[in-house]
Structures are given as structure tokens and as C-alpha cells.
């Protein structure tokens with residue numbers, strides 16, 4: 001007979017409405033036997049009492065419903081972001097406040113390289129904080145003129161490269177005619193590459209392989225460290241290419257005894273016809289394991305708002321920038337929905353602009369009429385600019401929304417002054433409206449776009465504070481209880497996993513976030529500052545200090 005361990009804690013916040021609090025939780029075979037008092041749990045028979053969490057607060061392990069494991073691999077490249085940021089080993093990297101500072105850090109990395117032809121790769125650049133300065137190939141030629149140099153933007157939708165990189169890709173010429181490849185006054189590309197079409201041919205020359213979206217083996221283990229540090233026990237990889245080698249790697253790494261996270265990769269739609277996509281994902285679904293859950297699809301409809309590549313309805317961008325890019329043709333979107341509904345596969349669709357959200361609603365409605373499924377849980381991912389009418393329609397169609405609550409802090413000021421203007425910036429990521437409209441809600445970081453940290457994301461949805469300290473969208477705030485629901489059961493629901501994870505109750509996986517303080521009683525303003533001791537995942541204990 002297997003051992004039962006009963007953990008005591010200062011408090012256990014279960015997210016189980018019929019028994020919201022407990023002092024003890026019993027675990028057997030990686031699952032929760034029950035939560036309650038020691039006397040109650042002792043009725044199950046022999047047990048080992050473990051008091052190590054006696055001064056901690058346990059919550060259900062957090063579920064991050066929209067992230068990308070590529071962050072784990074990006075940390076092997078040069079961090080070029082505006083904000084200070086902690087790496088998987090806990091080291092804090094200072095944010096860079098000018099293009100010059102970015103060039104200097106990249107040049108230092110280039111100087112330290114021994115291989116004379118190796119590319120210099122940076123990530124998380126965001127010129128919007130630098131008065132939206134354009135980084136040119138001339139800027140990056142200061143890093144190196146012999147080596148290819150490439151810097152990926154924080155949005156993941158734009159890549160800046162130097163002259164050498166353009167030469168290697170055969171693009172250092174006049175007459176290039178592509179909406180994602182702007183030209184300078186001299187007729188040559190400026191080195192800015194917008195959208196996957198433009199980025200893909202150059203990426204491999206600057207250290208961003210065709211498979212940019214997938215973590216490699218070490219990257220996946222690195223990313224899992226970030227999960228432990230943030231209390232996250234289930235993580236999505238929301239645009240995985242899932243080529244055969246990557247799938248084998250994921251199966252191997254997630255099966256390692258000390259791999260601390262459940263991984264839910266969604267197969268990225270690009271590069272396959274809808275029919276081939278459905279066939280491939282159906283095959284992958286059957287190969288799922290307890291810690292690797294395959295069988296879902298990710299579609300991207302448009303780009304990013306701060307990169308001005310999202311598709312907006314009238315009146316468009318506040319600063320007059322031209323409308324953004326479509327990433328999928330309407331017919332392809334429609335066909336994907338029809339076939340996925342028919343095959344019983346779930347689709348999550350990235351929309352940033354409200355025009356992209358509108359396209360999704362218009363294409364899903366007829367697909368559902370043809371293939372009714374009352375519990376499809378197709379999910380709008382980001383859905384940042386949706387208005388109340390769109391949320392009402394999403395609710396009618398049975399859609400979930402996973403809103404990008406971190407955006408208020410990281411780009412709220414820029415949305416207000418530059419991208420969409422005061423009115424629409426105030427309603428962005430309208431968590432209150434979504435819930436009041438009856439749309440099941442999750443909230444996310446989109447790591448690496450912003451740092452993984454469900455408690456920070458909850459803080460963002462509760463407080464809606466921008467980097468400059470303004471509250472943006474008082475009426476769209478949600479309560480701490482609603483935000484904690486969104487980062488546990490709410491996110492699990494969007495993945496059809498809410499019967500298995502997201503609360504601490506009998507029969508569920510023994511997944512806990514181990515916290516230093518109680519988020520349900522602390523000042524909501526310090527929600528993001530609560531210390532995370534580590535996690536318990538499937539009954540296995542992971543201390544952040546041991547990573």
C-alpha cells in the first residue's frame with residue numbers, strides 16, 4: 001500500500017467553493033486524498049505528517065494559460081529589454097534605457113565570443129520606450145560588421161538585423177517589395193523585419209532558427225525553473241512547431257524525475273494546410289502523457305498592438321500608423337474551425353486588435369452552426385481590444401477569453417498616448433466586462449513577452465497600474481478572489497483540465513504553489529511581491545532555493 005503524507009500549512013486556500021480553507025492536505029500517489037483538519041484526514045489510515053510548510057500558505061499550483069517555453073532558450077542570448085528581469089537562475093539583469101546601451105551590451109557579448117563567425121543574438125528589445133526610435137542596420141553594424149547581428153523585439157513579431165545578416169540572407173539589394181520589409185531612402189532594407197514571412201529567411205543567420213518558437217532541451221529545463229520560482233505547476237507552450245524531433249525531446253525531458261511542470265503545448269498552425277494540421281494534432285493527442293498534454297491548436301490572426309501590426313477597426317491607430325498585418329487568410333481560419341470542431345480538437349486563437357477578434361467571431365459562428373459542440377471552449381488569446389459587444393457575442397458562442405493583464409503595466413502608458421489613445425486604452429484587457437458578460441476568464445503573461453509570474457498577472461488585473469503609476473481602467477478591475485480564480489481554475493478551464501487541476505480537493509493532482517504570505521488577506525497592492533518558496537507538482541516537492 002502506498003504512503004499517505006499529510007502536510008500541515010499556516011493556511012491552505014483551496015479554490016474549492018464547498019471548502020475554501022483548510023489547515024492540512026493529504027497526498028497519496030501524487031494526488032490529493034483530501035483537504036481539511038488533521039483529525040479528518042487521519043481517518044484515511046496510516047500517514048506521515050510533514051510540517052515543512054507549517055509557516056507557508058498553500059494555493060493550487062498556478063496554471064499559466066499563455067506562455068512560450070522559448071523563453072528558456074532566449075536566456076542563452078543577450079537580454080536587451082527595458083525592464084530589469086530575473087533569469088532562470090535568479091540573476092537580475094538591468095533594463096537598458098537607450099539604443100546605445102543595447103548596442104554596448106551586444107558589442108560586449110560579441111567581443112567575448114571566440115568563434116569569429118558566430119552570430120550575435122539579442123532579445124526583448126522594445127523601442128517604444130525610446131520614443132519609438134527605429135533601430136537600423138547601421139545601429140547594429142556598430143555591434144559588428146563581420147558577424148551577423150539580430151535582435152528580437154519583446155512582442156516577438158519584429159526582428160532587427162545588421163547589414164551582414166541581410167547579405168547572408170540575400171536581401172541586401174534594392175527592389176525588395178514586401179510589406180514586412182521596409183526600405184530606407186537608399187532603396188535598401190532598413191534591417192527591420194516585420195512578421196514571420198519577413199523574419200523567417202533571415203532568422204537562422206542571426207541565431208534565431210526556423211524553430212524560433214520552440215525551446216531546445218536545456219531551454220525547456222531552464223523554463224521549468226522559472227515555473228518553480230513563480231509557483232506555476234502547469235504551463236502552456238502556446239505556439240509550438242512540434243516537429244518530430246521536438247516532440248521526442250519534450251516527451252523525454254518532461255518525463256525526467258525532476259522535471260517540475262506539466263506542459264501543454266499547442267500546435268502552431270503555420271506551415272500546414274488545415275487538413276494536415278488536424279491530422280497531425282489528432283496523432284499527437286494520442287501520445288500525450290501525464291506531464292505532456294498535446295492535442296490542441298494555436299492560430300494567430302494578427303500581430304501586436306505596440307508593434308503596430310495588430311488589425312484594428314475604425315478609427316485605427318491613434319498616432320495614424322497604417323493598419324497592421326493579417327497572419328491568416330479568412331478562408332483558412334474558417335476551414336480550420338470547421339475541421340477542428342468536426343475532429344473534436346480545441347483551437348486557441350491569438351487576436352490583439354478588435355478587427356481580428358471580429359473576424360474570429362464571424363468565422364466561428366457558422367462553423368458552430370454546422371458542427372455544434374456545447375463545450376468546445378475555443379479561446380480568444382490576448383483579445384486585448386475587444387469591446388463589450390464582442391464579449392457578449394463571445395459568451396453566446398461559448399468562447400473563453402485569456403486576457404493579457406500584464407499589458408497595463410508594461411505598455412499601458414504607450415497605449416494611452418500612442419497606439420490606441422485614451423478611450424480604448426482604458427478598456428483594454430477588459431476583465432470586468434468579460435466576467436460580467438459570462439465569458440470564462442484566464443489572464444496571462446505571454447512569457448517571454450512579459451515575465452512569467454501569475455501573482456504579478458493577478459496584481460495587474462486587480463490594480464491596472466501602468467509603469468508610470470497611473471490606474472488605467474478603474475471600471476475594468478477585478479477582485480483578488482476573481483484574479484486568483486483566473487490563474488488557477490480559470491486557466492485550467494480554458495484547457496479542459498479543470499476536473500484535474502486548479503483547486504485543492506479530493507482526486508485532483510497534488511499541485512501546490514507554496515507561498516510566504518496569504519494573497520487573500522494581503523493588501524492587493526503587494527500581491528505581486530508575495531514570496532514564492534517553490535511548488536509541489538504531482539506530489540513532488542521543488543524548492544526554488546534548490547534550483
Ligand SMILES: [Zn+2]
Pocket residue numbers: 066067068238446
Ligand atoms: Zn503568445
